[in-house]
Amino acid sequence: MYAIEVNNVTKIFKIHRGKPTTLKDRLILRNRNLVDEFIPLNNVSLKVKKGESIGIIGENGSGKSTLLKLISKIIYPDKGEIITRGKVSSLIELGAGFHPDFTGRENIYVNASIFGFKKREIDKKIDDIISFSELEEFIDVPVRTYSSGMYMRLAFSVAINIDPDILLIDEILAVGDEHFQKKCFNKMSEFKKRDITIVIVSHDLGSIERLCDKAVWIDKGIVKEVGTPRDVIRSYLDFLAERDNKKALNDKEKSIKADIIEEHTIGTGEIRITDVKLLDATGEEKNTFVTGDEASIKILYKRNAEVGNDVVFGMAIYNNNGLNCYGTNTHLDNINIKALKDKGEVIFRMRNLNLLDGEYFLDVSCHRVSGELYDYKKSVLTFNMYSLIKEVGIFRLDHEWQIL
Numbered sequence: 001m002y003a004i005e006v007n008n009v010t011k012i013f014k015i016h017r018g019k020p021t022t023l024k025d026r027l028i029l030r031n032r033n034l035v036d037e038f039i040p041l042n043n044v045s046l047k048v049k050k051g052e053s054i055g056i057i058g059e060n061g062s063g064k065s066t067l068l069k070l071i072s073k074i075i076y077p078d079k080g081e082i083i084t085r086g087k088v089s090s091l092i093e094l095g096a097g098f099h100p101d102f103t104g105r106e107n108i109y110v111n112a113s114i115f116g117f118k119k120r121e122i123d124k125k126i127d128d129i130i131s132f133s134e135l136e137e138f139i140d141v142p143v144r145t146y147s148s149g150m151y152m153r154l155a156f157s158v159a160i161n162i163d164p165d166i167l168l169i170d171e172i173l174a175v176g177d178e179h180f181q182k183k184c185f186n187k188m189s190e191f192k193k194r195d196i197t198i199v200i201v202s203h204d205l206g207s208i209e210r211l212c213d214k215a216v217w218i219d220k221g222i223v224k225e226v227g228t229p230r231d232v233i234r235s236y237l238d239f240l241a242e243r244d245n246k247k248a249l250n251d252k253e254k255s256i257k258a259d260i261i262e263e264h265t266i267g268t269g270e271i272r273i274t275d276v277k278l279l280d281a282t283g284e285e286k287n288t289f290v291t292g293d294e295a296s297i298k299i300l301y302k303r304n305a306e307v308g309n310d311v312v313f314g315m316a317i318y319n320n321n322g323l324n325c326y327g328t329n330t331h332l333d334n335i336n337i338k339a340l341k342d343k344g345e346v347i348f349r350m351r352n353l354n355l356l357d358g359e360y361f362l363d364v365s366c367h368r369v370s371g372e373l374y375d376y377k378k379s380v381l382t383f384n385m386y387s388l389i390k391e392v393g394i395f396r397l398d399h400e401w402q403i404l
Ligand SMILES: Nc1ncnc2c1ncn2[C@@H]1O[C@H](COP(=O)(O)OP(=O)(O)OP(=O)(O)O)[C@@H](O)[C@H]1O
Pocket: 013, 014, 015, 038, 040, 058, 059, 060, 061, 062, 063, 064, 065, 066, 067
């Protein structure tokens, strides 16, 4: 038995552009309103089993929230049908359903009564709701004075205490502080054990992976992939990487062209770095990687003078705070470069590029052992890292735990 069935659902938003103003428009449109149609979801089908936790991912504007609103019956489909079995509790629009002039306590009563609870029943639950929200101090002041985090805490506390069969959550977890987020996570894990069906929309892919049994990737209003969170997230990240890549490679081409026109001012020029590429494990040029991926830096050089074996190639990676995350060179790594060809390439292979989420910049250099520069390319490449696990810091340490 499915808790949620979305069958061939299409939603059409009508965007009114006002009445025609010119005589021509009036004659053609005969005083009708100008209406554009926008289809945020097109023929979407999805089945969620009772007790399953589903994560919906996708780019901004892809239709995720619209799908959640349809499931919660805040809006209705233009085609197709949606069936839900059981009591649906939704955390969709932050504080929607709260009256700003009512106190936190009054809003709990109003909210819970919408879900069919009698005053007596709410009386029994209210202490748990307030205690979970940790808003004891503020529970008797109007919610308009609440911060967005406080709103979220109250909304979450009500939503989980009305004994839902289906819980719908839209990005809201991101609002609370770390302590409250942890509490919400624990609560949701408990819900999972109690066979409550959960649908979460989030850009936090790590949370989706941790909490969900299945992930659904929505792209421009259609279901692009359904599967295990790891597989779907990987496909989604690859898609983002591909898109970022195209842009980055385009930018790189422009900057190389600019560089050729510009005169080299750094270094003696006895050796010049003519190009730098970031490659993935298959040797394809890429600018976006997932933490742990194999990657290589390929430095193309041209030797313009005899330099013997006095040659060092170096690399350094900076994050967007300007922090040097890592740097090394052939000399430090005891690579003795003998006679350098007139033209060639140097490859720096990283079996596991373990940098965490973020944007990084690559510098490469070629210099004498003494440090005197032949050439230096600052921020020659920009690349992005995505990680499936949300660790903190700059890079992943190769590690294992032992619990004794
Ligand atoms: N009431 C509405 N009228 C017209 N267009 C709307 C309406 N609500 C949403 N849209 C449009 O529908 C599209 C899908 O919106 P939706 O909020 O579902 O996207 P989303 O995937 O949740 O995005 P995000 O990740 O940014 O929250 C967007 O282009 C949005 O502008």
